[in-house]
Amino acid sequence: MTTLSTSIDRPVGALQATGRTRALAAVSGVAGLALAGASVTGTGLVAGSWVRAGLVAAWAMAGLVLAQRGSAGLAAVVAGASAVGGVCAATASSADLAGVHVVAASLIPAVALHLELVMPDGRIGRPGRRNLVVGGYAAAAVVGLFLAAGDRVPSVTVVSACVVAALMVGVSSAHQGYVRSTGLDRQRLQLLGCAVAVAIEVALVVAALRVLVDWPADAAEMAAGATALVPLAIVAGTSARVSTRVDKVLVHTVSATGLTAVVVGVYLVIVIGLGNAPAETERTLLALSMLAAAVAALAYVPARERLAESANRLVYGERLPPDEVLRTWGTRLSRSIPMEELLLQLAESLSKVLVLRRAEIWTGTPGRLELAVSVPDRTAPPLLLGDKERPVVTRAGVTGTAWLEVWLPALLEGRPKAQLRVAPASHSGELLGLLVVERAADGDQFTDEDDRVLTELARQVGLALHNVRLDSALQQSLENLKQANDDLRTSRARIVATGDAERRKIERNLHDGAQQHLVALAVNLRLTKDMLSDDPEGAAEMLDALGDAVKDTIQELRDLAHGIYPPLLMDSGLSEALRAAANRSPLMVSVVADGLGRYPSELEAAVYFCCLEALQNAAKHAPGAAVAITLRQTEGELHFTVSDDGPGFDVAAATAGHGFVNMSDRLGAIGGAVEWRSASGDGATVAGAIPLP
Known part of the structure; x- marks a missing residue:
């Protein structure tokens, strides 16, 4: 069981471990600096000594910086690397410590x-990677001891080759770590990749120069010195500002390194593989030619764009190449520009780029297309497509005049002696528009490249029109939802107001009706009590009158309760309740409600009171009319109609009244709807439908 003390001790212990790791990194970094200084204090130093000292110092400084503001684990590995390198550098010229030098170099x-696998946060991660690191150290120690026992000292070139081999062993695991990394960790790895790419590029150039022109003399040391960029990149990765936007730099750096490898490989194959090694007098010329190749390679990217522009101008004249309209259209699609403006810009671009006499874009429904944009402007009647033409046009692709004469002859009207190309803009097999381009009959012929551009443009326009349609449908749905919410809010307010009014009506009816009767009964009962001793016969007559008054009061209470919720509706259902209401109506009312069962009480109440409202309206506005109430159940719905043969009414005026609003609120609350139909002199019908649960 975890206690409070143990839960506090854990983070405290972690902090103490991190502090010890940082302290160890700082000590190792200082030791690396001291060993780097010690390696260059003797006499007879060569270039390799200064390179080793510089590398050790760079790694030691990186370890010290990481110990202050970076990952503690990474700081320990980097500072440890500087310590190992410092031992190797400090013992390089000592015969007594040759064995130590060999082991350190190994x-x-x-x-x-180890460094490759712990980047960028100092954690080694999975057990397999940890085993790989331990195995690498063990193998290196064994090899070092073996070489030391035989007095064999590995050269810088051999150590560098072993470093490359070790990095290749761990490259798969390192790449997996890069793929899983995100945010700042990924940017740090990209910065490190830039440094490695530059170091490789320097090594390639130095190696080529050494092989081809026998320069520089200390090629291995120069190539090794370029690796000082790696600790500098690790230090730079501790700054979030430096690490941002390094991805594009990495792309260009890797591209440049790959281009350098190609140039070096070509030179080695051609000069060494196919010819002879250059003589002493030829090396300067060869070096200059390699420099020229490098400059040409670096200048190719910016020069390519200008050369492409010049070539397009030479081939197409002042107009742009056909691909330009695709690029500009794709760029404009990502902006918030109305579709009408986008189509107009597209037509103008088509007209300019393809050198057209006219460019048109037709849009609409699959069966009816209208001219949306024309450059230059013109008007045209709608283009009607029948069931026979529609699927053919949708699947046609880019077509010409001969095809149009058969399937779309209406497009050829008013276009004498013209070359036409038509591309259908469709999406998911639905025709949404047409791209129509026109050239003079004696103008340039349409090429395959023009047709390809039209095909791709039509596809993109079809997708854009489809998205606009979806957006319009979404906006309409949102507006409908907003209107429904407003209607619901208004309906709820009306229901609350109606409920308050009904309660006040019940209170008034009780006060003015049943309560007055009961008060009169109480008074008459006291009078009867006083008359019993003096006038028994009068008291008996009073009691008879009181009995009639009690019956009247009971009936009045029943009528009041019937208006609130009819007991017959609760006991027997809609059919019987409506027949009872029909019998009470002053009109001749017929009820057809056969085959109905019982429904939820709220549904029966809604239908009953809507029919009762319609009966009251008929009695008020069509006295003497015959009324028919019909109820029927269909699949999933209950329908009712109340029809009369009265004089009718103005539906627009009637639906704004309280009766229609009350019915709409009642039925809308349970998902139903009501409709009023009438014409002057032709009676009236109130019809409603409610979904069944």
């Missing part, structure tokens, strides 16, 4: 593998 490839 450990460098294992340190490189």
Whole structure:
């Protein structure tokens, strides 16, 4: 069971471990700096000594910086690497410590593998990677001891080759870590990748120069010195500002490195593989030619755009190449521009780029297309497509004049001696529009490239029109939903107001009716009590009168209760309740409600009171008319109609009244709807439908 003390001790212990790791990194970094200084204090130093000292110092400084503001685990590995390198550098010129130098040099490839696997946060992660690191150190130690026992000192070139091999062993795991990384960790890895790419590029150039022109003399040391960019990149990765937007830099750096590898490979194959090694007098010329190739490679990217523009101008004249209209249309689609404006810009671009006499875009429904945009402007009647033409046009692709004469002859009207190309804009097999381009009969012929551009444009226009239709449908749905919410809010307010009014009506009826009767009964009962001793016969007559008054009061209470919720509706259902209401009506009312069952009480109440409202309206506005009430159940719905043969009414005026509003609110609350139909002199009908649960 976890206690409070243990839950506090855990983070405290983690902080203490991190502090110890940072302290160890700082000590290792300082030791690396000291060893780097010690390696260049002797006499007779060569270039390799200064390169080793510089590398060790760079790694040591990186470890110290990470110990202050970076990952503690990464700081320990980087500072440890500087310590190993410092031992190797400090013992390079000592015969007594040759064995130590050999072991330290042998450990460098294992340190490189360790660094590769703990980037960028210092955590080694999975057990398989940890085993790989431990195995690398063990193998390096064994090899180092073996070489030391035989007094064999590995050269810089051999150590560098082993470092590359070790990095290749861990490249798969490192790539998986890069793929899983996000945010700042990924940017740090990209920054490190830039440094590695530059170091590889320097190594390639130095190696080529050494092989081809026998320069520089310390090629291995120069190539190794370029790796100082790696600790600098690790330090730069601790700054979020430096790490941002490094992805594009990495792309260009890797591209440049790959281009350098191609140039170097070509030179080696052609000069060495197919010819002879250059003589002393030829090396300067070869070096200059390699420099020229490098400059040409670097200048190719910016020069390519200008050369492409010049070539397009030469081929197409002043107009742009056909692909330009695709690029500009795709760019404009990503902006918030109305579709009408986009189509107009597209037609103008088509007219300019393809050198057209006219460019038109037709839009509409699959069976009726209208001219939406024309450059230059013109008017045209709608284009009607029958069931026979519609699927053919939708699937046709880019077509010409001969095809149009058969399937769309209406498009050829008013176009004498013209070349036409028509591309259908469709989406998911539905025709949404047409792209129509026209050239003079004696103008340039349409090419396959023009047709390809029209095909791609038609596809994109079809998708854009489909998206506009979806957006319009969504906006309409949102407006309908908003209107429904407003109607619901208004309906709820009316229901509350109606309920309050009904309660006041019940209170008034009780006060003016039953309560007055009961008060009169109480008074008459006291009078009867006083008359019993003096006038028994008068008291008996009073009691008879009181009995009649009690009956009248009971009937009045029943009528009042019937108006609130008829007991017959609760006991027997809609059919019997409506027949009872018909019998009470002053009109001749027939009820047809056969085959009905029982329904939820709220549904029966809604239908009953709507029919009762319609009966009251008929009695008020069509006295003497015959009324027919019909109820029927269909699949999933209950329908009712109340029809009369009276004089009729104005439906527009009537639906604004309280009767229609009350019915709409009652039925709308349970998902139903009501409709009033009438014409002057032709009676009236109130019809409603309610979905059944």
